[in-house]
Amino acid sequence: MNSQAPPASPRGCLDAPVLKQRGQHEVFCGLTGIIWLHRKMQDAFFLVVGSRTCAHLLQSAAGVMIFAEPRFGTAILEETDLAGLADAQEELEREVARLLERRKDIRQLFLVGSCPSEVIKLDLARAAERLSARYAPHVRVLNYSGSGIETTFTEGEDACLAAMIPALPETDERQLLVVGALPDVVEDQMLDLLGKLGIDNVKVLPARRADSTLAVGSNTVFALTQPFLGGSLAALGRRGARHIPAPFPFGEEGTTLWLRAVAMEFGVDLTLFDTVTHAPRARAKKAIAKAAERLNGKRVFFFPDSQMEIPLARFLTRECGMEAVEVGAPFIHKGVVGPDLELLAEGPTLAEGQDVELQLDRCRKAQPDLTVCGLGLANPLEAEGLATKWAIELVFTPVHFYEQAGDLAGLFSRPLGRREVLKLEAAE
Ligand code: SF4
Numbered sequence: 397m398n399s400q401a402p403p404a405s406p407r408g409c410l411d412a413p414v415l416k417q418r419g420q421h422e423v424f425c426g427l428t429g430i431i432w433l434h435r436k437m438q439d440a441f442f443l444v445v446g447s448r449t450c451a452h453l454l455q456s457a458a459g460v461m462i463f464a465e466p467r468f469g470t471a472i473l474e475e476t477d478l479a480g481l482a483d484a485q486e487e488l489e490r491e492v493a494r495l496l497e498r499r500k501d502i503r504q505l506f507l508v509g510s511c512p513s514e515v516i517k518l519d520l521a522r523a524a525e526r527l528s529a530r531y532a533p534h535v536r537v538l539n540y541s542g543s544g545i546e547t548t549f550t551e552g553e554d555a556c557l558a559a560m561i562p563a564l565p566e567t568d569e570r571q572l573l574v575v576g577a578l579p580d581v582v583e584d585q586m587l588d589l590l591g592k593l594g595i596d597n598v599k600v601l602p603a604r605r606a607d608s609t610l611a612v613g614s615n616t617v618f619a620l621t622q623p624f625l626g627g628s629l630a631a632l633g634r635r636g637a638r639h640i641p642a643p644f645p646f647g648e649e650g651t652t653l654w655l656r657a658v659a660m661e662f663g664v665d666l667t668l669f670d671t672v673t674h675a676p677r678a679r680a681k682k683a684i685a686k687a688a689e690r691l692n693g694k695r696v697f698f699f700p701d702s703q704m705e706i707p708l709a710r711f712l713t714r715e716c717g718m719e720a721v722e723v724g725a726p727f728i729h730k731g732v733v734g735p736d737l738e739l740l741a742e743g744p745t746l747a748e749g750q751d752v753e754l755q756l757d758r759c760r761k762a763q764p765d766l767t768v769c770g771l772g773l774a775n776p777l778e779a780e781g782l783a784t785k786w787a788i789e790l791v792f793t794p795v796h797f798y799e800q801a802g803d804l805a806g807l808f809s810r811p812l813g814r815r816e817v818l819k820l821e822a823a824e
Contacts, residue, residue: 407738408737408738408739408740408741408742409723409737409738409740409741409742409744409746410730410734410737410738412737412742412746413746414728414746414747414748415745415746415747415748416747416748416749417747417749417750417751417754417755418749418750418751419750419751419752419753419754420750420751420752420753421700421726421749421750421751421752422699422701422750422752422769422770422772422773423544423547423548423549423700423701423726423770424453424457424544424548424549424770424771424788425453425510425511425542425543425544425547425549425552426541426542426543426544426547426548426549426550426551426552426555427444427446427450427453427454427457427508427510427542427544427552428453428457428542428549428552428788429542429549429550429551429552429553429556430442430444430454430458430468430508430542430552431454431457431458431792432553432577432791432792433552433553433556433577433602434466434467434468436577436578436579436580436602436604437504437602437603437604437605437606438604438605439501439502439503439504439605439606440467440502440503440504440505440506440606441467441468441469441495441499441502441504441505441506442467442468442469442506442508443468443469443470443471443491443492443495443505443506443507443508444468444469444470444471444508444510444542445470445471445473445484445488445507445508445509445510445512445513445518445520446470446471446472446473446508446509446510446511446512446513447472447473447510447511447512448470448472450470450510450511450512451470451472454468454470467502469495471487471488471491473512473513473516473518484513484516484518485518485519485522485523488507488518488523489523489526489527492505492507492527492537496531496535502535503534503535503536503605503606503607504535504536504537504538504606505527505531505535505536505537505538506537506538506539506540506556506559507520507523507524507527507537507538507539508539508540508541508542508552509539509540509541509542509543510541510542510543510544511543511544511545513543514541514543514545520539520541521539523537523539524537524538524539525537536563536606538559538560538563539559540552540555540556540558540559541555542555548624548700548701548702548703548726549701549702549788549791550622550624550702550703550704550791551624551627551703553576553577553622553624553625554624554625554626554627554628555627556602557575557576557577557601557602557625557627557628557631558627558628558630558631560601560602561601561612561628561631561632561634561635562631562634562635564610564611564612564635565610565611565612566611566612566613566635567611567612567613567615567616568613568614568615569597569611569613569615569616570597570615570616571597571598571599571615571616571617572590572595572597572598572599572616572617572618572619572658572661572662573598573599573600573601573612573616573617573618573619573632573637574586574598574599574600574601574618574619574621575600575601575618575619575620575621575622575625575628575629575632576601576620576621576622576625577602577622578600578621578794578796579794580604581794582794582796582797582799582800583600585797585798585799586621586645586796586797587600589655589672589673589676589797589798590655590658592672593655593658593659593662593664593668593669593672594662594664594668595658595659595662595664599611601628612632612635612636612637613635613636613637614636614637616632616635616636616637616638617637617638617639617640617661618632618637618638618639618640619639619640619642619654619657619658620639620644620732621644621645621654621796622644622704623644623703623704623706623707623732623733623736624702624703624704625732626727626729626731626732629731629732639731640657640658640661641657641731641734641735642654642656642657642658642735643707643710643735643736643739644704644707644733644736644796645796645797646704646707646708646710646711646795646796646801646804647680647684647711647714647715647801647804647805648677648680648681648684648715648798648801649711649714649715649739650707650710650711650736651677651680651796651797651798651801652673652677653735655669655673656669657735673798676798676799677798679798679799680798680799680801680802682802683801683802683803683805684715684716684801684802684804684805686802686805687716687802687805687806687808687809688715688716688717688805688809689809690809690812690813691712691716691717691718691766691805691808691809691812692716692717692718693717693718693719694718694719694765694766694812695718695719695720695721695762695764695765695766696709696712696718696719696720696721696764696765696766696767696768696808697720697721697722697759697762697764697766697767697768698720698722698723698724698725698767698768698769699724699750699752699755699759699767699768699769699770699773699787700724700725700726700747700748700749700750701726701768701769701770701787701788702787702788702790702791703725703726703727704787704790704791705723705724705725705768705787706723706725706728706733706736706737706740707733707736708768708790709723709740709744710736710739710740711804711805712808713740713741714739714740714741715801715805716805716808718766718808719743720740720743720744721744721745721762721764722744722745722746722747722755722758722759722762723740723744723745723746723747724747724748724750724755725746725747725748726748726749726750727748727749728746728748745758752773756773759777759782760780763782764782765783765812766783766784766785766808766811766812767782767783767784767785768784768785768787768808769784769785769786769787770786770787770788771786771788774786783811783812783814783815784811785807785808785811789807790807793807795807
């Protein structure tokens with residue numbers, strides 16, 4: 397799509413060897429997802445059943461909310477709960493009763509498991525079932541785990557959506573379900589594009605409100621907008637829905653191929669497709685080209701963190717002229733990222749999982765121009781002279797589809813610009 401794009405071999409990195417390492421890894425836990433999910437689902441409340449550490453993580457990730465009553469909180473497990481001296485189930489039920497009495501606006505309540513609740517084996521599924529029966533039909537209570545035991549932070553959204561899928565009503569309608577929490581403005585742009593292509597029966601998971609007409613069945617086809625939704629993909633398959641595999645809608649090329657895959661499924665005429673996408677494609681290309689001036693020819697190294705690494709490496713190499721040295725991902729699910737892997741030219745080390753010390757050694761040896769990593773690694777690497785990009789920003793910033801393509805490239809070019817300024821200042 398880009399004249400500078402390296403020619404990908406027929407299957408790109410799809411069959412490339414994967415370096416698999418297990419060891420200490422540096423990631424946030426799945427509770428982090430609550431920060432963007434509670435903004436998206438406007439009548440949901442996320443009740444973390446956890447420790448004071450979990451409460452602090454949420455508070456610091458969310459910042460201080462002064463004007464709005466937050467729609468998440470922590471039911472703190474005290475030492476007596478952890479030691480098995482108190483009935484944590486009873487305490488949780490009391491806490492939920494107090495919350496629902498005070499907050500009549502809540503229509504969906506998620507009990508979110510944490511490391512402490514898992515360690516004491518608190519059965520949140522049973523609690524959710526009992527509470528759902530008590531508060532139905534006004535409130536639906538579901539549970540999922542956001543614990544940091546063997547997870548990475550984006551798994552929280554996947555676990556949340558996967559928990560909602562079995563509870564969705566059945567439908568026979570032929571419909572498109574778009575899966576992944578996008579900022580409202582981006583979701584509206586996507587719906588507008590699909591509408592112009594004549595694809596009108598579109599539902600989005602998660603819906604903004606619980607009373608949406610969201611349902612699923614064997615005539616449902618679905619497209620993912622985030623590459624970390626493997627559990628949701630499996631849950632939708634169990635409901636008879638069919639996945640439309642496609643590269644993820646990052647950048648002009650990714651967006652066009654994502655839309656094209658959906659358009660082909662619905663038999664959209666190619667001339668109409670070209671007419672609808674022509675102008676936004678041109679805008680996206682122009683916006684990317686501006687940011688790509690600084691990225692062109694630079695080398696990028698991905699630590700495994702957001703699970704967005706493979707589609708982003710595809711975007712940066714094919715649309716921004718970068719070279720990928722290593723692309724690390726917490727998990728490589730070829731049923732999800734296969735189309736992106738096919739487009740990623742052979743060359744980079746593909747790594748799944750992490751042994752952070754070994755990976756740091758490889759990164760220091762490679763001396764990439766840009767390192768994409770978690771917050772915990774970014775500051776030490778900056779201090780060593782490497783330019784870094786925090787992976788978590790990629791989920792807090794609107795980056796999908798055509799109108800955000802320039803901003804996405806900008807997220808990667810800014811750290812390089814900052815480093816150039818610092819070098820200039822140091823030289824003066
Ligand atoms: S869920 Fe686990 S990793 Fe996450 S804040 Fe709580 S204790 Fe820490």
